[in-house]
Amino acid sequence: MDFFNVLILVLDSTVRLSVPLLLACLAGLYSERSGIFDIGLEGKMLAGAFASGAAAAVSGSAWVGLAAAILVSVFLALVHGFASITSRGNQIVSGVAINFVAAGATIILGQAWFSQGGRTPLLTGDGRFGALNLPFAAELRDVPIIGQIYSELLSGHSLLVYFAFFMVPFTWWVLFRTRFGLRLRAVGENPAAVDTAGISVAWLRYRAVICTGILTGVAGTYLALAQNAGFVKDMTAGKGFIALAALIFAKWRPVPAMFACLLFGFLDALSIRLQGSPLPLIGKVPVQFMQALPYILTVILLAGFIGKAIPPRAGGVPYVKER
Amino acid sequence: MSAPYAKLPGWADYGLIPLINLIVAFAVAGIVVLLVGENPLRAAVILVEGAFGGGQNIAYTLFYATNFIFTGLAVAVAFHCGLFNIGGEGQAYVGGLGVVAVALTLDGTFPWWVNFPLAILGSALAGALWALIPAFLQAKRGSHIVITTIMFNFIAASLMVYLLVDVLKPAGSMAPQTRTFLEGAHLPKLNWMLDAIGLPVRSAPLNVSFLLALVAAFVVWLIIWRTRLGYEIRTQGHSPKAARYAGIGEARIIIITMMISGALAGMMALNPIMGDQHRLQLDFVTGAGFVGIAVALMGRSHPAGIVPAAILFGMLYQGGAELAFEMPAISRDMIVIIQGLVILFAGALENLFRPTVQSIFASFTSTTPAVPATPGERA
Numbered sequence: 288m289d290f291f292n293v294l295i296l297v298l299d300s301t302v303r304l305s306v307p308l309l310l311a312c313l314a315g316l317y318s319e320r321s322g323i324f325d326i327g328l329e330g331k332m333l334a335g336a337f338a339s340g341a342a343a344a345v346s347g348s349a350w351v352g353l354a355a356a357i358l359v360s361v362f363l364a365l366v367h368g369f370a371s372i373t374s375r376g377n378q379i380v381s382g383v384a385i386n387f388v389a390a391g392a393t394i395i396l397g398q399a400w401f402s403q404g405g406r407t408p409l410l411t412g413d414g415r416f417g418a419l420n421l422p423f424a425a426e427l428r429d430v431p432i433i434g435q436i437y438s439e440l441l442s443g444h445s446l447l448v449y450f451a452f453f454m455v456p457f458t459w460w461v462l463f464r465t466r467f468g469l470r471l472r473a474v475g476e477n478p479a480a481v482d483t484a485g486i487s488v489a490w491l492r493y494r495a496v497i498c499t500g501i502l503t504g505v506a507g508t509y510l511a512l513a514q515n516a517g518f519v520k521d522m523t524a525g526k527g528f529i530a531l532a533a534l535i536f537a538k539w540r541p542v543p544a545m546f547a548c549l550l551f552g553f554l555d556a557l558s559i560r561l562q563g564s565p566l567p568l569i570g571k572v573p574v575q576f577m578q579a580l581p582y583i584l585t586v587i588l589l590a591g592f593i594g595k596a597i598p599p600r601a602g603g604v605p606y607v608k609e610r
Numbered sequence: 611m612s613a614p615y616a617k618l619p620g621w622a623d624y625g626l627i628p629l630i631n632l633i634v635a636f637a638v639a640g641i642v643v644l645l646v647g648e649n650p651l652r653a654a655v656i657l658v659e660g661a662f663g664g665g666q667n668i669a670y671t672l673f674y675a676t677n678f679i680f681t682g683l684a685v686a687v688a689f690h691c692g693l694f695n696i697g698g699e700g701q702a703y704v705g706g707l708g709v710v711a712v713a714l715t716l717d718g719t720f721p722w723w724v725n726f727p728l729a730i731l732g733s734a735l736a737g738a739l740w741a742l743i744p745a746f747l748q749a750k751r752g753s754h755i756v757i758t759t760i761m762f763n764f765i766a767a768s769l770m771v772y773l774l775v776d777v778l779k780p781a782g783s784m785a786p787q788t789r790t791f792l793e794g795a796h797l798p799k800l801n802w803m804l805d806a807i808g809l810p811v812r813s814a815p816l817n818v819s820f821l822l823a824l825v826a827a828f829v830v831w832l833i834i835w836r837t838r839l840g841y842e843i844r845t846q847g848h849s850p851k852a853a854r855y856a857g858i859g860e861a862r863i864i865i866i867t868m869m870i871s872g873a874l875a876g877m878m879a880l881n882p883i884m885g886d887q888h889r890l891q892l893d894f895v896t897g898a899g900f901v902g903i904a905v906a907l908m909g910r911s912h913p914a915g916i917v918p919a920a921i922l923f924g925m926l927y928q929g930g931a932e933l934a935f936e937m938p939a940i941s942r943d944m945i946v947i948i949q950g951l952v953i954l955f956a957g958a959l960e961n962l963f964r965p966t967v968q969s970i971f972a973s974f975t976s977t978t979p980a981v982p983a984t985p986g987e988r989a
Binding site for chain 2: 326366369370371374375376377378379380381383384385386387388389390391392394395396398399525528531532535573575576578579582583585586589590591598
């Protein structure tokens with residue numbers, strides 16, 4: 288049963304590592320489906336992580352931290368929205384700008400306010416989102432196989448993990464079963480048609496980027512208050528870009544997005560687990576190769592060798608009303 | 611679709627509006643300085659003095675500017691073709707491989723003036739090859755160049771860590787870096803130039819690659835505005851449809867442009883590796899590839915704008931180091947914020963102040979009605 292125990296451990300850390308990816312990926316889904324490309328997921332997540340770490344440290348409450356994170360990420364999302372919707376600027380440029388502002392500001396403000404080398408103070412107790420134990424987790428622990436899966440893999444995660452996985456069917460429902468979702472998808476494909484129907488393109492897109500802001504805020508909170516005990520500088524470490532890769536990998540659909548994030552999380556968990564020890568048949572794989580694998584896979588996908596990823600048609604193009 | 615805004619005179623378009631955007635970016639950065647609890651005006655004075663207050667400081671400023679001229683030109687060339695090359699960081703990083711390939715094999719054999727041209731070729735080739743795959747995928751398979759170049763930045767980072775830790779590191783050494791080059795791969799310093807005009811320099815890494823950067827800026831101007839290739843690049847960038855109609859090979863132009871862009875980014879590696887550290891280190895690019903985006907946007911993708919914009923960012927890097935010394939609360943990361951704000955206001959929000967400026971211009975010229983539309987023209 289040794290192999291099984293290791294598998295459970297790896298899958299357990301897969302879940303933990305894929306949650307920030309999943310939240311950021313779903314965040315990007317709303318924005319990009321509405322026709323606003325968002326390279327700035329990374330920056331919004333980082334700013335959210337800092338805001339939650341700082342607010343939770345000052346107030347001692349994880350919920351205050353979550354609220355602060357959402358507030359800050361939504362603000363940055365609105366800056367991106369203003370630049371790309373109202374000001375009709377280049378969406379890629381705006382996203383890049385937000386990443387830099389967030390990367391610099393979190394370190395400068397963190398150092399100025401807490402003087403701990405860019406960290407926020409270590410959090411304990413109510414300042415964090417602790418593990419939730421599902422009912423009967425302790426009792427079922429000794430049941431072979433099912434007990435392990437239930438009590439190790441499914442139980443014992445923080446509230447935000449369950450929220451992230453709940454957001455997958457919820458996002459599917461919003462996008463494909465509500466009026467708002469239909470319009471959101473339409474505005475990403477053909478904004479002129481939506482405008483002709485008498486619906487405001489700008490307001491729809493603003494609502495989409497607000498959704499993005501909320502979810503990146505939660506993703507940042509997860510990093511700072513659930514996975515770690517406070518904010519550490521550059522703690523997103525490229526996760527926003529892996530989420531972007533997962534979004535493309537999933538061809539902008541919520542359920543495949545979850546599987547893409549789990550796959551990338553699994554690769555991450557595996558590379559931590561292996562740490563350079565040799566694999567059967569393949570031999571020793573450099574850790575760096577495992578780290579680069581999500582990016583390599585995405586490039587291969589983009590090249591059209593694994594299906595074809597077609598972005599929303601109006602993505603990246605500012606909407607100008609015909610005059 | 612109608613153009614959203616009317617036309618302004620050239621000097622306002624290329625001088626006034628970028629200046630306003632820049633001032634706003636710095637004003638917002640000043641607010642961050644206030645939040646940290648320091649005086650923004652005093653910070654600005656320290657910054658400028660730290661960058662230009664003596665030969666030593668100027669030499670450092672120009673040393674940093676050299677990096678940004680290369681990466682700024684790289685981003686600008688791609689912009690002219692309508693491509694956004696975010697991969698300058700990765701291309702410069704891999705360009706370092708081209709430099710060490712020459713330096714490690716020939717540094718004991720030839721003097722610097724033989725190795726320098728070879729290293730230029732090596733770095734340009736390595737950078738261009740790293741840009742080739744995203745270019746090919748964009749041209750032939752329609753994969754978005756922004757996404758692929760971002761992915762290639764990460765792949766480059768992993769590749770270089772692997773090579774430095776497992777391949778290039780000399781046996782018995784702990785630090786992930788190559789051996790130090792011999793004299794034959796050290797570029798001569800340019801400090802005598804500043805000495806000659808009465809600005810003594812103690813020791814600064816400013817070297818001949820600064821002159822190479824200026825030559826590169828001139829060559830880019832020549833290619834973009836004075837050759838057939840440049841005309842094709844600009845046509846493709848302005849209107850891919852018109853380019854196709856004119857019989858310009860779309861795939862060919864995209865690939866050539868990206869390879870020029872990658873080559874320019876790769877050449878940036880010469881300055882820190884052969885000019886300063888004399889070895890290949892982890893993360894030697896330190897964000898210069900991304901600064902190139904800000905530099906290209908500020909310089910309006912024209913070499914005449916890119917060189918001063920690069921010097922401005924060189925000033926921020928050098929002055930920022932002095933500032934961090936004087937005001938410990940403001941570390942070098944302040945530059946990252948300023949860089950982000952410049953990209954935001956000079957790039958994404960470049961149209962923010964345009965309508966206001968236009969209406970001011972319109973009120974000046976209101977005595978002569980703007981473009982009277984005669985009924986005949988409409989028909």
